Amino acid sequence: MTRQQLxxxxxxxxxxxxxxxxxxxxxxxKHLLSEPDPIFEFNKQIIDATHQYAVAYKPNTxxxxxxxxxxxxxxxxxxxxxxxxxxxxADAKRADIGNTSSMYARAFFENMDFxxxxxxxxxGSDSVKPFLEFxxxxxxxxxxxxxxxxxxxxxxxxAESGNKLYETVIQTSTEWGTADNMMYVVGATRPEALNDIxxxxxxxxxxxxxxxxxxxxxxxxxxxxxxxQCGLLVNSSRGIIYSDTTENFAKAAGDAAQKIxxxxxxxxxxx
Amino acid sequence: MTRQQLxxxxxxxxxxxxxxxxxxxxxxxKHLLSEPDPIFEFNKQIIDATHQYAVAYKPNTxxxxxxxxxxxxxxxxxxxxxxxxxxxxADAKRADIGNTSSMYARAFFENMDFxxxxxxxxxGSDSVKPFLEFxxxxxxxxxxxxxxxxxxxxxxxxAESGNKLYETVIQTSTEWGTADNMMYVVGATRPEALNDIxxxxxxxxxxxxxxxxxxxxxxxxxxxxxxxQCGLLVNSSRGIIYSDTTENFAKAAGDAAQKIxxxxxxxxxxx
Numbered sequence: 001m002t003r004q005q006l007x008x009x010x011x012x013x014x015x016x017x018x019x020x021x022x023x024x025x026x027x028x029x030k031h032l033l034s035e036p037d038p039i040f041e042f043n044k045q046i047i048d049a050t051h052q053y054a055v056a057y058k059p060n061t062x063x064x065x066x067x068x069x070x071x072x073x074x075x076x077x078x079x080x081x082x083x084x085x086x087x088x089x090a091d092a093k094r095a096d097i098g099n100t101s102s103m104y105a106r107a108f109f110e111n112m113d114f115x116x117x118x119x120x121x122x123x124g125s126d127s128v129k130p131f132l133e134f135x136x137x138x139x140x141x142x143x144x145x146x147x148x149x150x151x152x153x154x155x156x157x158x159a160e161s162g163n164k165l166y167e168t169v170i171q172t173s174t175e176w177g178t179a180d181n182m183m184y185v186v187g188a189t190r191p192e193a194l195n196d197i198x199x200x201x202x203x204x205x206x207x208x209x210x211x212x213x214x215x216x217x218x219x220x221x222x223x224x225x226x227x228x229q230c231g232l233l234v235n236s237s238r239g240i241i242y243s244d245t246t247e248n249f250a251k252a253a254g255d256a257a258q259k260i261x262x263x264x265x266x267x268x269x270x271x
Numbered sequence: 272m273t274r275q276q277l278x279x280x281x282x283x284x285x286x287x288x289x290x291x292x293x294x295x296x297x298x299x300x301k302h303l304l305s306e307p308d309p310i311f312e313f314n315k316q317i318i319d320a321t322h323q324y325a326v327a328y329k330p331n332t333x334x335x336x337x338x339x340x341x342x343x344x345x346x347x348x349x350x351x352x353x354x355x356x357x358x359x360x361a362d363a364k365r366a367d368i369g370n371t372s373s374m375y376a377r378a379f380f381e382n383m384d385f386x387x388x389x390x391x392x393x394x395g396s397d398s399v400k401p402f403l404e405f406x407x408x409x410x411x412x413x414x415x416x417x418x419x420x421x422x423x424x425x426x427x428x429x430a431e432s433g434n435k436l437y438e439t440v441i442q443t444s445t446e447w448g449t450a451d452n453m454m455y456v457v458g459a460t461r462p463e464a465l466n467d468i469x470x471x472x473x474x475x476x477x478x479x480x481x482x483x484x485x486x487x488x489x490x491x492x493x494x495x496x497x498x499x500q501c502g503l504l505v506n507s508s509r510g511i512i513y514s515d516t517t518e519n520f521a522k523a524a525g526d527a528a529q530k531i532x533x534x535x536x537x538x539x540x541x542x
Contacts, residue, residue: 022371062367062374068382069343076339093367095391096333097418100293103333111339120366122393122413124420142393147368149395152443157430165424165436172423 001087001115001136003180003205007229009055009085014265016230017257018056018089018207020237021046021078022063027242029249039067039074042249044081046241049254053261056233057082058089058207079112087233089140089207090114098126109134116140118185118207121169125176132177139182143170143197146187146210166193170200179203186225188216188234194224205231211260212239218260222267230268236260272358272386272407274451274476278500280326280356285536287501288528289327289360289478291508292317292349293334298513300520310338310345313520315352317512320525324532327504328353329360329478350383358504360478361385364413369397380405387411389456389478392440396447403448410453414441414468417458417481437464441471450474457496459487459505465495476502482531483510489531493538501539507531 010016021043025033028042035041047057059078064071082088094104094117108117109131116138119128131139144154144166154166161168170184179201186197188210197206206225210216211234218234225232240260244252281287292314296304299313306312318328330349335342353359365375365388379388380402387409390399402410415425415437425437432439441455450472457468459481468477477496481487482505489505496503511531515523 024374060367060371060374062365062371062378065343065378066374066382068347068378069340072336072340072343091367093365093391093394094333096331096362096364097416098420100331100333103295103331103337107333107336107339111337120364120391120393122391122424123364123416123418124423124425126418126420128420145368145394147394147397149369149397149399152395153393153436153440154395156436156439159428159430159433162430165427168427169424 010230015261016232017054018058018233018235019054020235021059022237029245040077043078045250046253049250050257053257056087058091060091088115090117093118093120095120095123095127101127102130105131109137140207143184144186144193146189188221191220191224207233209235212236281501286532287503288325289329289504289506290325291506292330293508300516311348314349316521317524320521321528324528327358329362331362359386361388364389364391366391366394366398372398373401376402380408411478414455415457415464417460459492462491462495478504480506483507
């Protein structure tokens with residue numbers, strides 16, 4: 001998917017919501033456990049109920065891998081079920097030495113057909129570049145993450161530049177890709193960082209997790225992070241998919257997604 | 272597996288060799304492609320031919336994921352085939368926010384029964400600690416990796432401490448685990464770094480990739496990195512498993528492994 005296509009979808013749906021499919025057998029409604037593939041059944045109903053409000057879906061691979069090969073099948077079926085015009089993110093946080101990152105890229109872009117994959121920066125250029133060799137596919141690079149441990153290393157100040165590590169990660173990586181094939185993960189729990197990040201990458205899309213269960217605020221995120229083409233995908237996982245754990249879960253998820261979408265529609269009118 | 276058990280195995284086999292199972296359908300002998308599970312068949316014959324010379328096996332998950340659910344099954348079968356006294360490493364380079372890292376830990380330590388998993392440090396404490404909650408299981412944290420891009424961020428000097436980033440990663444992480452449940456990845460292509468790293472973590476085991484195809488030298492690695500309990504697992508992947516690509520591949524892999532083991536036996540006598 002191109003950046004323009006993503007922006008067109010955002011305008012059409014008046015939404016920049018990404019729904020995180022962190023599907024945990026221990027958290028889904030009990031009545032689904034008798035299905036042949038409970039994880040897929042859950043995702044299917046969530047997608048049916050939320051797709052009109054969402055421009056992206058982001059399954060986190062950890063939740064599928066925890067079920068072994070069967071989980072991997074659930075992931076594949078889920079991906080195939082997502083409507084083709086919606087942006088898909090394999091939240092996998094992969095990266096390895098060059099020839100190995102190429103295998104990961106093949107896993108997510110060829111064996112499966114995700115539009116994007118989240119990538120960890122610690123191993124540097126040759127661990128990221130193989131993901132950038134696919135047409136209309138995206139790297140979403142971890143920059144400033146939403147978790148408490150995100151501050152352990154990402155916020156460290158570097159001697160030569162006086163920058164924080166995550167700023168240097170962003171700056172360096174702009175030499176590897178462009179606003180048309182790279183995005184950055186910036187946690188909603190650090191809205192003040194968005195201001196500085198926008199100076200480094202005014203055009204790039206940012207993937208913002210941490211709204212909802214992790215405590216981030218949508219208005220703050222938009223104030224500091226939005227650009228003229230929206231430039232934001234704001235993710236909510238638990239806040240949507242686990243709104244209700246009875247047989248009413250899908251309806252409740254749809255309502256939760258719609259509520260965020262309506263707030264987003266208002267914000268988008270200011271563009 | 273405990274540290275003591277690992278050391279006993281090293282002494283018994285006179286080896287600290289780890290064989291990397293980076294099994295690529297495009298590189299294995301053609302005659303295996305007609306097998307129902309060519310990846311597993313290749314691994315099985317490699318394990319049969321090398322297990323007496325190796326104390327650890329390290330399948331890199333990228334090569335299995337590239338085959339989707341079927342690859343995940345090959346990985347599981349491979350793990351089950353490895354003799355129980357040999358240390359197993361899921362070279363997965365995972366890490367995510369706390370509750371998600373817990374799912375990865377379940378994937379590799381419960382759904383599968385690996386002894387250890389490689390973990391990326393960028394997301395900090397809560398992304399690493401969930402892997403440390405399993406008895407006799409190990410985190411092998413990326414510190415100074417062997418690839419060219421390893422220098423992009425890992426070698427940056429930090430303002431406050433004057434340390435390199437990877438040194439701070441090691442130092443900080445010693446507060447999360449101990450020499451009995453953490454190891455570090457240090458590339459063989461940077462033997463000079465081993466000297467400094469040994470000052471920070473004299474007791475910990477280090478996993479050293481990069482000997483062989485990537486150009487690292489075993490003697491240099493041991494000179495700078497060995498401690499009184501050996502403290503090293505030296506990995507070779509392509510240099511062993513792709514020594515020969517005919518029907519003779521397993522025999523050739525065994526010979527390549529034995530050659531390294533014999534060099535290691537000599538080095539161990541100096542302990």
